[in-house]
Amino acid sequence: MSLPTVTATRYVLPLREGGSLPGVVEGNDLGTYVLKFTGAGQGPKALVAEIVVGELFRRLGLRVPELKLMHLDPAIGKSEPDFEIQELLLRSAGLNLAVDFLPGSFGYDGSAGNPGDAGMARILWLDAYVANVDRSWRNPNLLVWHKNLWLIDHGAALYFHHSWMSAEKFAGQPYDASDHVFSVAAAGVPAVDAELAAAITPALLTEVIGLVPDEWIDDGDRERYLGHLTARLESRAAWLPGGAR
Missing domain, CATH: 3.30.200 (Phosphorylase Kinase; domain 1)
Structure with a gap:
C-alpha cells in the first residue's frame, strides 16, 4: 500500500x-x-x-x-x-x-464542529501518544469543514526523530496537556484509553510507517519508528492525561 x-x-x-x-x-x-x-x-x-x-x-x-x-x-x-x-x-x-485543500473551511473556535466530550478525549489521547506539541488555542490546527472537525498539521509530532532519543526515554516522556485545546477533556481520557490502545497494533503501525516514501526514510529507521511508538504505547502510565486507569 x-x-x-x-x-x-x-x-x-x-x-x-x-x-x-x-x-x-x-x-x-x-x-x-x-x-x-x-x-x-x-x-x-x-x-x-x-x-x-x-x-x-x-x-x-x-x-x-x-x-x-x-x-x-x-x-x-x-x-x-x-x-x-x-x-x-x-x-x-x-x-x-x-x-x-478544504475550500471554505475555517479555524475551530470552540463552537461549530465541537467533537463532544468523547471526541475531545480521543484527540487528546492521540496527541499525547504521538507527542504532538502543536494543538493549543494559539494554534489549534483544527478546521471546520461542512460542520465537521478536521485535524491538520502534524509535522511537530514524533519529535524523538530529530535527535533520535532512545525509545525508552521517549516511551516515558510526560505530556503536558495543560496547553492543549482540549485540556478540559483530560478527565475523560482514561475512559477511552483501553479502546485506543487496543486498536494500535504492530500491524497498524507498520502499515502507516510503510506509507512514507523511501526518499525520506530508510528501512532501519522504519524499524526505529515502530520501536519508539510501540514502547510509548506500553508506557501509558507515564504520559496518559488524566492518569492511568
Whole structure:
C-alpha cells in the first residue's frame, strides 16, 4: 500500500502561516492541495510525521484531509517572481507532500464542529501518544469543514526523530496537556484509553510507517519508528492525561 502520487501543474499562492511556508498548488488530477515542501526549514522529517500521524489518526476514525505525494518540477519554481518562494520551490524539486485543500473551511473556535466530550478525549489521547506539541488555542490546527472537525498539521509530532532519543526515554516522556485545546477533556481520557490502545497494533503501525516514501526514510529507521511508538504505547502510565486507569 502507498499514498497516491500526483504532479504539480501550477503554484497558486503561499500560505504565510508558520515557518514552513506551505503553498496552494494545483495537480494534474485537477485537485487543489496545500503542498508541504521537503526544502522547508523542518526538512523531510516533518513530512514523515505528517504521514505517520495523519494516517494513524485517520485509521482510528478521526477526519484528516487526504494525503498524497506530489512531484514538483523545478520549472515551476523558476517562473515564481517572489525570490523567497522561488528558492523554496527550487530546493523542493522532486517529491513533496500534498494535503487536500478544504475550500471554505475555517479555524475551530470552540463552537461549530465541537467533537463532544468523547471526541475531545480521543484527540487528546492521540496527541499525547504521538507527542504532538502543536494543538493549543494559539494554534489549534483544527478546521471546520461542512460542520465537521478536521485535524491538520502534524509535522511537530514524533519529535524523538530529530535527535533520535532512545525509545525508552521517549516511551516515558510526560505530556503536558495543560496547553492543549482540549485540556478540559483530560478527565475523560482514561475512559477511552483501553479502546485506543487496543486498536494500535504492530500491524497498524507498520502499515502507516510503510506509507512514507523511501526518499525520506530508510528501512532501519522504519524499524526505529515502530520501536519508539510501540514502547510509548506500553508506557501509558507515564504520559496518559488524566492518569492511568
